[in-house]
Amino acid sequence: MDLKLQNSRAFVAGSFEGIGRAIVERFAAEGAHVALLDRNPAVAEVAFSIAERFHVVARDFTADVCDFAAVRRAWDEWHAGSDAPHHVVFAVGVGSGKAGFPFWKLSPADWPRVLEVNLIGAVNVAHAVAPSLAAARRGTLLFLSSVAGQIGSQTDPPYSAAKAGLINFSQCAAKDLAPFGVRVNTICPGMVATSLGREVWRASQADLPDHERQSFEDWGKSKLARLVPMNRWQDPAEIAAMAAFLASDEARNITGQTINVDGGYVMHW
Ligand SMILES: NC(=O)c1ccc[n+]([C@@H]2O[C@H](COP(=O)([O-])OP(=O)(O)OC[C@H]3O[C@@H](n4cnc5c(N)ncnc54)[C@H](O)[C@@H]3O)[C@@H](O)[C@H]2O)c1
Numbered sequence: 106m107d108l109k110l111q112n113s114r115a116f117v118a119g120s121f122e123g124i125g126r127a128i129v130e131r132f133a134a135e136g137a138h139v140a141l142l143d144r145n146p147a148v149a150e151v152a153f154s155i156a157e158r159f160h161v162v163a164r165d166f167t168a169d170v171c172d173f174a175a176v177r178r179a180w181d182e183w184h185a186g187s188d189a190p191h192h193v194v195f196a197v198g199v200g201s202g203k204a205g206f207p208f209w210k211l212s213p214a215d216w217p218r219v220l221e222v223n224l225i226g227a228v229n230v231a232h233a234v235a236p237s238l239a240a241a242r243r244g245t246l247l248f249l250s251s252v253a254g255q256i257g258s259q260t261d262p263p264y265s266a267a268k269a270g271l272i273n274f275s276q277c278a279a280k281d282l283a284p285f286g287v288r289v290n291t292i293c294p295g296m297v298a299t300s301l302g303r304e305v306w307r308a309s310q311a312d313l314p315d316h317e318r319q320s321f322e323d324w325g326k327s328k329l330a331r332l333v334p335m336n337r338w339q340d341p342a343e344i345a346a347m348a349a350f351l352a353s354d355e356a357r358n359i360t361g362q363t364i365n366v367d368g369g370y371v372m373h374w
Contacts, residue, residue: 118197248271270290
């Protein structure tokens with residue numbers, strides 16, 4: 106399917122690695138020019154290689170999404186003088202780095218940074234870009250949340266709560282931006298074997314006696330069999346395919362939706 110994203114512009118926060126990286130590559134493969142924002146300065150090398158591989162403009166911005174002024178500077182620079190359709194993606198995500206079951210094993214002090222990055226980081230990006238998208242009367246905004254934001258996931262309560270808040274904010278933003286022809290959606294991945302996925306595994310093993318510890322592969326296998334009907338990992342490219350579809354005009358009547366790409370982990374009616 107030709108998604109007709111050629112010469113549009115994608116701004117992806119959290120694109121050094123993982124799902125955000127797959128999304129930026131997918132947009133570039135569709136012929137979109139791309140901006141990569143990440144706290145990791147090595148994002149510059151990723152942008153360079155994307156420009157070479159896909160023959161598109163690829164700009165890099167090193168910034169922490171918690172720094173609103175830095176995010177806004179990056180967006181203003183990227184957006185200035187361009188009247189192409191803009192697609193903005195928030196693909197940043199961090200956990201507490203600890204096993205959160207029962208929740209009182211964590212300390213209240215484990216919460217603020219997780220909420221700050223996952224929720225306020227997304228709010229910062231939305232505030233930076235919404236006025237320009239509204240003024241242009243087109244474009245899309247996409248947030249990466251999680252199945253954990255839709256269920257009382259015990260894995261990492263501050264992460265789950267932040268992701269639930271993000272789904273709710275995404276719906277507010279979708280309603281506010283709809284009159285301007287700007288669509289806002291949320292994708293919830295299930296289990297993806299990225300750095301973040303490995304961090305969850307590491308945290309889950311930390312307090313276990315030696316004989317109960319599992320390799321990442323065995324831990325993943327048993328969790329998938331228990332929780333994911335399709336019984337397979339989700340691939341970052343599968344999330345990226347949904348991101349590209351949602352940005353395209355094929356999805357012109359889809360806004361305010363929470364879309365699970367999760368092998369059936371969470372089902373709604
Ligand atoms: N991996 C999974 O199983 C899974 C499941 C559900 C939801 N998600 C969500 O998908 C999104 C992508 O996750 P991922 O698995 O690719 O994670 P990842 O750790 O592989 O990549 C996250 C990226 O965000 C960047 N980043 C982290 N904190 C940042 C900050 N403060 N400012 C700027 N950049 C920052 C990292 O450098 C990295 O490039 C996240 O929103 C995550 O919560 C992931």
